[in-house]
Amino acid sequence: MTRDNLSNVGAEMIRLVDIHKEFDGVTVLDRINLSIAKNEFVTLLGPSGCGKTTMLRIIGGFESATTGDVLFDGERINDIPAYQRKVNTVFQRYALFPHLNVFENIAFGLRIAKKDVKEIRDKVQSALELVEMLGFEKRTIQSLSGGQQQRVAIARAVVNEPKVLLLDEPLAALDLKLRKEMQLELKNMQKQLGITFVFVTHDQEEALTMSDTVVVMKEGIIQQIGSPINVYNEPTNIFVADFIGESIILEGRYLEHCMVEFAGQKFPCVDIDFAPMEQVDVVIRPEDVDIADDPAEGVLQAKVSSVVFKGVHYEMLAETDDGLEWMIHSTTMAPIGQVIGMSIKPDNIHLMKKETKGPEVTAS
Amino acid sequence: MKRNWLLYPYVVWMILFTVVPILLVFYYSVTVQGGGFSLTMAHYARVFEPLYMSVIWRSIQLALVSTIACFILGYPVAMILANSPDKQQFSLIVLFVVPMWMNFLARTYAWLSIMENNGIINAFLGLIGVGPLSLLYNAGAVVLGMVYNYVPFMVFPIYTVLRKLDPSLIEAAEDLGANPVRSFLKVTFPLSLPGVLSGVTMVFMPSVTTFAISQLLGGGQFTLIGNLIEQQYLRTYDWGFGSALSIILMIIILISMGLMSRSNVYEEGGLI
Numbered sequence: 001m002t003r004d005n006l007s008n009v010g011a012e013m014i015r016l017v018d019i020h021k022e023f024d025g026v027t028v029l030d031r032i033n034l035s036i037a038k039n040e041f042v043t044l045l046g047p048s049g050c051g052k053t054t055m056l057r058i059i060g061g062f063e064s065a066t067t068g069d070v071l072f073d074g075e076r077i078n079d080i081p082a083y084q085r086k087v088n089t090v091f092q093r094y095a096l097f098p099h100l101n102v103f104e105n106i107a108f109g110l111r112i113a114k115k116d117v118k119e120i121r122d123k124v125q126s127a128l129e130l131v132e133m134l135g136f137e138k139r140t141i142q143s144l145s146g147g148q149q150q151r152v153a154i155a156r157a158v159v160n161e162p163k164v165l166l167l168d169e170p171l172a173a174l175d176l177k178l179r180k181e182m183q184l185e186l187k188n189m190q191k192q193l194g195i196t197f198v199f200v201t202h203d204q205e206e207a208l209t210m211s212d213t214v215v216v217m218k219e220g221i222i223q224q225i226g227s228p229i230n231v232y233n234e235p236t237n238i239f240v241a242d243f244i245g246e247s248i249i250l251e252g253r254y255l256e257h258c259m260v261e262f263a264g265q266k267f268p269c270v271d272i273d274f275a276p277m278e279q280v281d282v283v284i285r286p287e288d289v290d291i292a293d294d295p296a297e298g299v300l301q302a303k304v305s306s307v308v309f310k311g312v313h314y315e316m317l318a319e320t321d322d323g324l325e326w327m328i329h330s331t332t333m334a335p336i337g338q339v340i341g342m343s344i345k346p347d348n349i350h351l352m353k354k355e356t357k358g359p360e361v362t363a364s
Numbered sequence: 365m366k367r368n369w370l371l372y373p374y375v376v377w378m379i380l381f382t383v384v385p386i387l388l389v390f391y392y393s394v395t396v397q398g399g400g401f402s403l404t405m406a407h408y409a410r411v412f413e414p415l416y417m418s419v420i421w422r423s424i425q426l427a428l429v430s431t432i433a434c435f436i437l438g439y440p441v442a443m444i445l446a447n448s449p450d451k452q453q454f455s456l457i458v459l460f461v462v463p464m465w466m467n468f469l470a471r472t473y474a475w476l477s478i479m480e481n482n483g484i485i486n487a488f489l490g491l492i493g494v495g496p497l498s499l500l501y502n503a504g505a506v507v508l509g510m511v512y513n514y515v516p517f518m519v520f521p522i523y524t525v526l527r528k529l530d531p532s533l534i535e536a537a538e539d540l541g542a543n544p545v546r547s548f549l550k551v552t553f554p555l556s557l558p559g560v561l562s563g564v565t566m567v568f569m570p571s572v573t574t575f576a577i578s579q580l581l582g583g584g585q586f587t588l589i590g591n592l593i594e595q596q597y598l599r600t601y602d603w604g605f606g607s608a609l610s611i612i613l614m615i616i617i618l619i620s621m622g623l624m625s626r627s628n629v630y631e632e633g634g635l636i
Contacts (some may be wrong), residue, residue: 084541095530097536112540160541
């Protein structure tokens with residue numbers, strides 16, 4: 001997926017300036033600086049407890065930052081209560097009003113805004129059309145399936161024509177197939193409506209599929225901001241590499257210009273900004289390991305210890321003589337027990353500076 | 365279905381101590397006292413005499429007034445309880461429950477000594493040169509007694525419902541532009557109605573049937589339907605008339621409960 005819709009992305013919509021947030025003295029967000037453009041689809045991605053939802057709630061006005069500013073369309077909105085902000089939220093468990101039917105749920109915001117009856121009817125109608133729920137107006141919330149509730153929640157938010165739509169893990173409760181469908185639908189909806197989406201998820205695949213920009217977070221700190229391709233191919237640190245997709249992470253040593261040593265072998269690489277003999281972390285994607293039936297064709301030799309068919313590819317584990325276990329994704333299969341040759345192209349070897357306080361990541 | 369036999373003791377209990385007595389009361393209400401099985405509607409006819417109708421009407425009025433007062437006092441308390449931090453919540457609830465451990469009559473007697481002519485309030489008023497005011501033996505004193513005794517029955521069901529209310533619903537309302545007042549009126553209050561209805565039922569029923577409160581705080585002068593029934597059974601020994609009054613009272617309660625359950629919010633919380 002390319003960033004071809006970058007051209008649609010307009011001027012700055014939201015800016016978070018030096019946001020710091022503490023709950024009972026525990027820091028949950030630290031030095032958050034983020035700029036979100038008009039029409040941009042931004043995903044806040046990270047494991048649970050990384051502060052992504054808190055960040056969304058600060059934008060929505062449900063939490064206030066301990067220090068730092070939230071700018072909306074250039075204006076500081078720190079002290080504007082949620083009900084006066086021009087954002088709407090799709091809540092994690094939808095938070096639909098159980099005492100109101102589908103129509104009244106969607107009409108809620110419009111009624112608060114005192115729109116006239118005809119306008120309300122028309123707008124609810126087109127919101128229902130957008131989420132493909134026409135004919136469900138009179139249904140109770142309890143009678144809807146999870147996916148249908150999800151759609152009503154989206155309709156209830158977008159019917160108010162917000163400038164920014166906040167989505168807090170809206171797809172987490174759906175089954176896999178429905179989730180994939182909704183991912184595409186949400187993406188289309190965002191293009192169609194032309195509004196900014198800020199989407200929170202812990203599902204890296206979801207983030208890569210839908211976003212213009214991915215914000216990877218860990219322990220309240222932004223690790224990397226970039227396009228899906230950028231964060232996948234050029235992770236800035238081991239955490240990002242490990243969190244976004246599968247990774248093999250190895251200890252290595254930068255030898256000289258474009259040459260690195262790991263797993264007991266020398267490999268040509270493309271990274272240049274390391275000092276000779278510097279200790280580095282080597283990150284390799286499992287799909288970037290090329291395998292050959294003839295061990296002699298590879299730089300490394302390993303014995304296949306497990307094979308799992310994953311649909312498009314096989315996921316294999318292979319062990320080298322020094323006991324390292326490699327995960328390999330390949331469309332060709334080598335049977336268990338076979339010794340294979342493995343090689344890696346120079347631009348598929350990603351080197352990273354050793355972190356002083358390294359995250360607990362092991363070679364998977 | 366296998367464990368159905370576990371129900372039998374309860375069913376036996378119900379039949380012995382609820383169904384049979386009700387049938388007996390009904391039997392007394394439609395027969396001539398000491399006249400064997402000779403049927404009569406005279407007891408019911410007496411109930412509809414203006415004197416007794418006014419007593420029934422007064423009972424309903426006072427019960428309604430105290431139910432409304434309990435609601436007005438109880439709802440904010442329930443909200444404060446539900447919204448206070450967990451640690452405080454417990455001590456606040458204990459504060460509410462502890463007086464209920466004390467005997468009902470003792471609590472009501474306490475009001476007597478507070479409000480009587482040489483009681484605490486009048487002693488204080490005397491110090492500043494007012495009074496003594498006659499605080500007891502009027503409708504106000506009876507309502508006060510009812511509200512004091514029954515307000516916890518309003519607070520707790522509402523508190524339970526509010527506590528279970530998903531806070532993200534309030535956030536959703538705010539998110540959609542509702543200020544705190546409107547989000548209360550459009551979301552919190554409608555969703556708490558099951559609790560309110562339980563509370564109303566649990567305050568209205570004992571209020572409309574009470575005889576102890578009206579006897580103590582209303583003095584002999586202030587007769588409610590409960591006192592009337594008590595008199596028939598324990599003083600004039602007119603069991604037939606007392607039974608007819610009881611049946612009418614039951615019908616009144618059934619009708620009022622029926623009216624409330626018609627509002628169709630019971631599916632959410634129901635009677636506690």
